[in-house]
Amino acid sequence: MENKNKKISPKRLLVVGSSxxxxxxxxxxxxxxxxxxxxxxxxxxxxxxGANQAVAASRLGIAVTFICxxxxxxxxxxxxxxxxxxxxxxxxVFSDLRNPSGVALIxxxxxxxxxxxxxxxxxxxxxxxDLEKAEEAINHSxxxxxxxxxxxxxxxxxxxxxxxxxxxxxxxxxxxxPLSKELIANLYLITPNETEAEILSGIKITDMESAKAAAKxxxxxxxxxxxxxxxxxxxxxxxxxxxxxxxxxxxQAVDTTAAxxxxxxxxxxxxxxxxxxxxAVRFACKAASISVTRNGARESSPYRNEIGLTIK
Numbered sequence: 487m488e489n490k491n492k493k494i495s496p497k498r499l500l501v502v503g504s505s506x507x508x509x510x511x512x513x514x515x516x517x518x519x520x521x522x523x524x525x526x527x528x529x530x531x532x533x534x535x536g537a538n539q540a541v542a543a544s545r546l547g548i549a550v551t552f553i554c555x556x557x558x559x560x561x562x563x564x565x566x567x568x569x570x571x572x573x574x575x576x577x578x579v580f581s582d583l584r585n586p587s588g589v590a591l592i593x594x595x596x597x598x599x600x601x602x603x604x605x606x607x608x609x610x611x612x613x614x615x616d617l618e619k620a621e622e623a624i625n626h627s628x629x630x631x632x633x634x635x636x637x638x639x640x641x642x643x644x645x646x647x648x649x650x651x652x653x654x655x656x657x658x659x660x661x662x663x664p665l666s667k668e669l670i671a672n673l674y675l676i677t678p679n680e681t682e683a684e685i686l687s688g689i690k691i692t693d694m695e696s697a698k699a700a701a702k703x704x705x706x707x708x709x710x711x712x713x714x715x716x717x718x719x720x721x722x723x724x725x726x727x728x729x730x731x732x733x734x735x736x737x738q739a740v741d742t743t744a745a746x747x748x749x750x751x752x753x754x755x756x757x758x759x760x761x762x763x764x765x766a767v768r769f770a771c772k773a774a775s776i777s778v779t780r781n782g783a784r785e786s787s788p789y790r791n792e793i794g795l796t797i798k
Contacts, residue, residue, distance in 0.1 A: 497758040498549045500627035502617070502644050503536015504609040504635035505554040505569075505579075506588040507561045510743070514596045525593070532568050532784050533590055534609070535633040535660060538744050541572050542751025542773070542787045543631075548758055551575040551623050554636075555612040557587035562608070578620040582608035588635075598739040598778065604635065604661075612636045614643040624648050629674075629754050633658045638669075645672040654757070658750045659686065671708035675763075677750055678704070683714045697722050698729055713767055715749060717742075721767050732767045735775035748777040748787050769793070 513525035540552040552574050556562030558581050565587065569576050588607040594600045617640060624630065630648040632641050632655070641657070648655045649672035656675045659665060662682040670676070670686075680691045686707075687700035691714075701712040701724035711725035720734040752773035756766035773788055780786035 495548055495758050497628040498626055499543050499754050499758060500551045500623055500630045501536055501540040502553045503633045504534035504588055505537040505556050505565045506534035506590045508533035508590045508592055510592040512594045516593055516595055516601050532565055534588060535635050535747055538747035538784050539631055539751040540574055541784050542748045543755045544572050544574050545787050545789045546752055546755040547790045548755045553578040553620050555580040555582050555608045557585055557608045558583050559587055561587035578623055580616050582611050585611050592743060598742050600743050609636050612640055614640055617644055624651060627653055628758055629654045629656060631656045631754050633660055634663060642669050645669055667708055673709045675711040676709040677713045679715045711763060720771055723763060723767055725763060730764050732771055734771050737775045737779050739778040742778050744786055745774045745778050749774040
């Protein structure tokens with residue numbers, strides 16, 4: 487029987503972020519304020535941007551260590567178990583005795599778009615003091631991947647420590663919020679979507695030219711490389727003073743819930759295998775295109791044999 491968790495690279499990814507339980511309802515349309523709509527199927531799945539990205543990379547053959555904080559409850563215990571089943575190092579999954587595990591309420595409409603509300607729970611209590619206990623995990627990593635579902639001071643702390651240790655720091659700046667110059671300056675790569683890129687750059691994105699202007703501005707503010715994800719239009723790369731557009735793969739979308747998480751996990755996987763940034767983005771677009779053809783968040787993430795043995 488094939489070992490789906492077989493690691494094909496000696497390099498290691500460290501993911502620092504959130505772990506949630508997703509509660510999903512599919513419906514024809516999103517309710518307006520004060521409106522009740524009858525939905526369809528209900529799913530309860532493991533999620534959280536950090537956990538989703540860790541699983542995405544692990545399924546693609548990368549050794550992954552995940553740092554998060556969960557509640558001392560059934561959701562937290564189940565999350566820990568499921569991460570271990572994915573072959574992820576959970577040595578630094580901290581348990582919070584005061585706060586519940588994070589949950590996300592997700593509505594998916596008939597066009598495969600989603601609307602998400604998150605109750606952070608223990609995720610909001612993952613503090614720099616926790617990361618001081620996990621410095622060894624940073625030492626042993628080659629790339630550090632983060633998002634913004636944990637406290638910003640924790641993200642800033644990890645980015646600073648990892649940068650000082652000459653690690654490549656990649657930030658998926660979601661949910662969208664302004665970032666300090668110090669944080670951006672510590673980033674090898676930032677991967678905003680269009681909305682996030684507008685907040686970070688102050689430039690409204692309406693077409694490819696405005697997307698290029700936003701990417702250039704984010705780079706000017708300190709990020710070494712910028713990849714703006716454009717959904718069905720693919721992704722725009724800016725680095726070393728030049729742009730490159732990578733087209734998306736055409737598929738029939740069913741649920742876009744974790745497409746961005748799969749993209750980021752796959753992007754790190756490809757970079758850790760030594761691929762160039764454009765090659766890695768192309769591979770990530772392919773992985774994300776597979777994920778949107780499936781329902782759910784983490785379970786939509788493809789395995790390596792579904793994408794192909796080579797990245798190019």
